[in-house]
Amino acid sequence: MIKAVFFDFDGTILSHSTMSVPHSAKKALRSLQKQGILVIVATGRHITEIEEFDFCHEFTFDAYITLNGQYCFNQNETIYSNPVPKEDVLAILDHIQEDPYPCVFVEKDRQYMNFYTDWVRLEYQKLGTSLPALEDIQRAACHDIYQLSPYLNHQQEQVLFARTKNIKIDRWTDYVIDVLPKIGGKDTGIQKTLDYYGLKKEETMAFGDAFNDIPMFKETGISVAMGNAKPEVKQIADHVTDDIDQDGLYQALRHFQLIK
Template identity: 45%
Template sequence: MAREGAALINLDLPEPTDISDIPNHPILQLIFFGNIEQEEAVLRGMPACEATRWTHLLCDIIPRGGGKHIGIQKVLDHYGFAREECMAFGDGDNDITMLRYAGIGVAMGNADAAVKAAADYVTTGTDASGIAKALRHFGML
């Protein structure tokens, strides 16, 4: 399943390694390769975490209450920008909170209906210069 999930996002899987040292390092996010039933089983053992799904075979496992919108908020706060000055692009369910948080949320044309519904604007797909087209639409290029 990991190979199939990685192929969906053009990801080369790393070679398996010894993970016994993991408890000695902070873990901020996991990319989980598995279906929804497997995700639910894993999350039962991780009560402080939640998942946001990319595809039927991939999800992010993050701290409960976290997400891409929190990362954007922290960057904006650090640099003194307002949400209204931020534009975010996304195509997966794991992008929905980010698209809703940003001043302008742009869904890629290849996104599913829930992602498009969360966005302020829908552009063309990632393989059809969607980001450039959206930036032109908003007068940024």
């Protein structure tokens, strides 16, 4: 019996063609909750970005796995917290000082960066959310940082990686990467969330479309790839549904008889 369903946000709940949540997806998520099934978002986004979309003012998820699993919480408390090691944050600050490039620093309740470029503006336009505030990034030296997003090329990435010890890097475009703790990811966030709610793997399902959803699929009982998912994601999924803009989320939940 499925007791919790984990959903990626971009390309799974949120359509990038309309920058909105399809009506069928809204109906499906509400139907799950009415039946007592936990509806949990698992995303690389910060909570402030999620809250910019109207749907998130109409609907409250039962739990939030944000920043690719580094900060997990519900309406009552923090479930799991895994900041980037401080020595690695300091190493990145030093690297930026020597070879300046834009970088987003993400704390629990805020995100900020040092300067904008055309590439930064373009990426945030694609995301459909506001640019982070411009602040003195040296505040990162004395605050917990859960994720960094440097805008740098592959050569700069190699230098950054060589200077750090306990991070991993996910490149999501030619211009920007995500920097996370070496031990962490959506899979870790899901493990901690399952422990918190006392759930077993076989009582869960996950929906996704991107490479960072693959670890999530491995930690849940049933995995569903959206029709707009990457081929590698579809290959390992238990089920492939339609595109997000073709009611894929709703159709898959009906296929597994979780909703009518």
